[in-house]
Amino acid sequence: MASLGAGQQPAWAELAEPDVLRGLLGALELKLDGTRAAADTIRLRRTTLGNALEYAVETKALGENPLSEVRVKKHRAKLHQVDRRSVVNPVQARQRSEIGAEWTDSRTRSEQRSLKHREDSRADAVLA
Template sequence: MFEDVLYRLGYKLDGTPAAGDTYRRRRRALNTALEHAVVAGDLSGNPLQRARRKHVGSNDVVDRRVLVNALQARQLLAAVSYVGSWDRCRGRRLVAFYAVLYYAGLRPAEAVGLRRSDCHLPDTGWGTLTLRETRPVSGKQWTDSGERHDRRGLKAREAKSDRPVPIPPVLVTILRAHLDTFGMAKEGRVFGNERGGAVGSSTYWRVWEEAREYALPPERVDSPLAGRPYDLRHACITRWLNAGVPIAEVARRVVNSPEVIHRRYHGCIDGHEELANAKIERSLSQDGDD
């Protein structure tokens, strides 16, 4: 019976294999529950400690085909503004939302929870977003507040810790324009729906799907290119790596370990093969001189 539970940890509800990080997260959660049962006296021991760990391959490597270049990203952000009627501003409200994913590497749930007080937006130069919470969609029956969006700390961080992320002037300008046009949503959030509530995942998914049809040629609409809003974060991380930002600094900004960054994005970093070949060629030339 317990082996069946372990087996299911590695699969999604549709029967397809889950990502390696998903399996490991589920296993940690199960271990915590079992340890609590041992302390409470409901179990004599933790059966997970005796179970053989399943080998999980790295099937969560980022697919290069989803990555947009700078021109495609600008075209997609422009297309977002044309989604929905102009008076209801359905798309225009979300241009800056997608921009923080692309220029700052935020997760969608982090963007939903972003507050005006978290933003340092100077008149000129670089700004800073200091992230303090995420607002993932959990469903009303699963949250303490009865709201659809749960309140959580940052992923892989202590509950009260924050994460400062420097943002380039282009994003500072976009955010200032957004706040000047739409003001703050409820609870001081930067992004909100038409009623000031939290932006729902179904909303930013629908708008993104429509924007792709406006911005991309027909043959690209059916491709994996920027198929999900989350792919903008992947494009941001890849851009930083290709710009030469150290992996440790990229990991700090996006709250991943350097190992995870290297594993997921190693196939997306351009130019490293050429640099390695040049170093080898110089070494061979030096050997010949000797």
């Protein structure tokens, strides 16, 4: 398919061969610089190819959609270990949640009552 020039019709019969279709699907996963494209980009490209093949079936250029018969393994994302230095520790998380509680306006009424109750009890403790 890459060898097609401007104005040439695609050879739909070539796409009916599983090896050719697998090569095309592999090419859909790559960016121009040869690195792997994002998952959403691959999904959109594959959807577009599927739509083009369905159109070829509608116009009788293909007897059936060859994409439905070709199985391709899903790419597994590599899991990377998280650097512990970049993760918030429990003390920092508590401090940040206390700071966030003072500044957020998205509380429910019960949360507002609960915070008011805590503030009142803190004030009573200071006065005592």
